[in-house]
Structures are given as structure tokens and as C-alpha cells.
Amino acid sequence: MKYPNSQNSQAKIIIPDIAVIGAGISGLVCPQRLRPAGYSVVVVEKSCGVGGRVATRRLQGTCADHGACYVQPKGELFSKFVDLLPSRHILEVWTDAGEEFSVSEGISQSTNHSPRYIAPAEMSAIAKFLTPGLDIILNQRVININLTPENTWLLTLETNAQLTTKGIVVAIPAL
Structure with a gap:
């Protein structure tokens, strides 16, 4: 069409x-x-x-x-989708560690241990x-x-x- x-x-x-x-x-x-x-x-x-x-x-x-410089899947459906992409060389794990900022505590180590992914090509x-x-x-x-x-x-x-x-x-x- x-x-x-x-x-x-x-x-x-x-x-x-x-x-x-x-x-x-x-x-x-x-x-x-x-x-x-x-x-x-x-x-x-x-x-x-x-x-x-x-x-x-x-x-x-x-x-x-x-827009997004990395993805950190949250939720079952998006996590399942992201799980497909590393084997297709679209995403790779960037880091599973990170820092967070809060007004009361300043910068601290992230307690969320889910990995963050980047897309090496784009x-x-x-x-x-x-x-x-x-x-x-x-x-x-x-x-x-x-x-x-x-x-x-x-x-x-x-x-x-x-x-x-x-x-x-x-x-x-x-x-």
C-alpha cells in the first residue's frame, strides 16, 4: 500500500x-x-x-x-522485551551499579541492582x-x-x- x-x-x-x-x-x-x-x-x-x-x-x-541514553527495564513486559535485545547485538549491559541523588542524603550508592543497558550502535x-x-x-x-x-x-x-x-x-x- x-x-x-x-x-x-x-x-x-x-x-x-x-x-x-x-x-x-x-x-x-x-x-x-x-x-x-x-x-x-x-x-x-x-x-x-x-x-x-x-x-x-x-x-x-x-x-x-x-532522550534516553540508557535503558533500565522496570516492569515485567519491558524486562522481557529488553531480555531479547542483547542476543541480537542491539543492547549490552552498561553497568549494574550506579549512584543516586537525594536532597536529604546527597549522592549514595544505588540500592537498585537491576542492570542498565546501552545500545552500542545507536x-x-x-x-x-x-x-x-x-x-x-x-x-x-x-x-x-x-x-x-x-x-x-x-x-x-x-x-x-x-x-x-x-x-x-x-x-x-x-x-
């Missing part, structure tokens, strides 16, 4: 099931869970690449991670691991969401391209 990009601003696409807004970790995990349940899903991302807060930016021959490798087989529209900000008379959702993108879908998942950071 052809999706709109900045060069094709007048395309109107009908998406039968779900549109996910945001291609961070949550926005990429969502279609991985919905597709096995039989839903067709497209992800719409405002940036030029996936990752959200684990994105990597490239400029003048170098790259820089922004943090966006974590997100890229989730993308195979996904339909992702990059460089498109959703600027308007309207309910249609047919009880579907019409998403207007900043290039005036439109998507019609039965459901929406908003997976953007809460600021």
Missing part, C-alpha cells in the same frame, strides 16, 4: 482498522500486538525516523542519541527492531482528527493528506 509523504500531499488513503499516532516504543509495540489479533495497522510519525525518546539524529557525518536500534513488517508513514504530523458521519476517524496530516480509519491509538509523550 502506498502511503503519503511530503512529496505526495494530496493522497487520500483508507485505513481499514487502526491508525497509531507516534512511532516511539509504545507506538511500535502497539501494532505488534494488534496485527496478530487480525487488525490492519498503520503508524504515523512526525519525525524522519522511528524511536521517539530513543531516537538517534544524524548530522554532518555523525550521530547523537537524544538507541534507535531498539525501535528499529520493532519495525519489520509495519506500515509506517514518516515525516507527517497529524494536525486534525474528526469523527465522520460513518463513525470512522478522519486524520488530516500537515501536508493535507488524509487517512480514514476505524480506530486511533495516540502513543505520544505526555508532557
Whole structure:
């Protein structure tokens, strides 16, 4: 299926099931869970690449991670996901020790002994691991969401391209 990009601003696409807004970790995990349940899903991302807060930016021959500089899994689901990544050479243990700061005690050794992981190539490798087989529209900000008379959702993108879908998942950071 052809999706709109900045060069094709007048395309109107009908998406039968779900549109996910945001291609961070949550926005990429969502279609991985919905597709096995039989839903067709497209992800719409405002940036030029996936990752959200684990994105990597490239400029003048170098790259820089922004947002998360390491991950420390908390919770069963995220821990299981992170456990997959070292064997695929996406993450490696950075340290299992650390320091914490509190106003009352100052700097002290961390009592949390769960390891912290880094992505040696780039943090966006974590997100890229989730993308195979996904339909992702990059460089498109959703600027308007309207309910249609047919009880579907019409998403207007900043290039005036439109998507019609039965459901929406908003997976953007809460600021």
C-alpha cells in the first residue's frame, strides 16, 4: 500500500482498522500486538525516523542519541522485551551499579541492582527492531482528527493528506 509523504500531499488513503499516532516504543509495540489479533495497522510519525525518546539524529557525518541514553527495564513486559535485545547485538549491559541523588542524603550508592543497558550502535536500534513488517508513514504530523458521519476517524496530516480509519491509538509523550 502506498502511503503519503511530503512529496505526495494530496493522497487520500483508507485505513481499514487502526491508525497509531507516534512511532516511539509504545507506538511500535502497539501494532505488534494488534496485527496478530487480525487488525490492519498503520503508524504515523512526525519525525524522519522511528524511536521517539530513543531516537538517534544524524548530522554532518555523525550521530547523537537524544532522550534516553540508557535503558533500565522496570516492569515485567519491558524486562522481557529488553531480555531479547542483547542476543541480537542491539543492547549490552552498561553497568549494574550506579549512584543516586537525594536532597536529604546527597549522592549514595544505588540500592537498585537491576542492570542498565546501552545500545552500542545507536538507541534507535531498539525501535528499529520493532519495525519489520509495519506500515509506517514518516515525516507527517497529524494536525486534525474528526469523527465522520460513518463513525470512522478522519486524520488530516500537515501536508493535507488524509487517512480514514476505524480506530486511533495516540502513543505520544505526555508532557
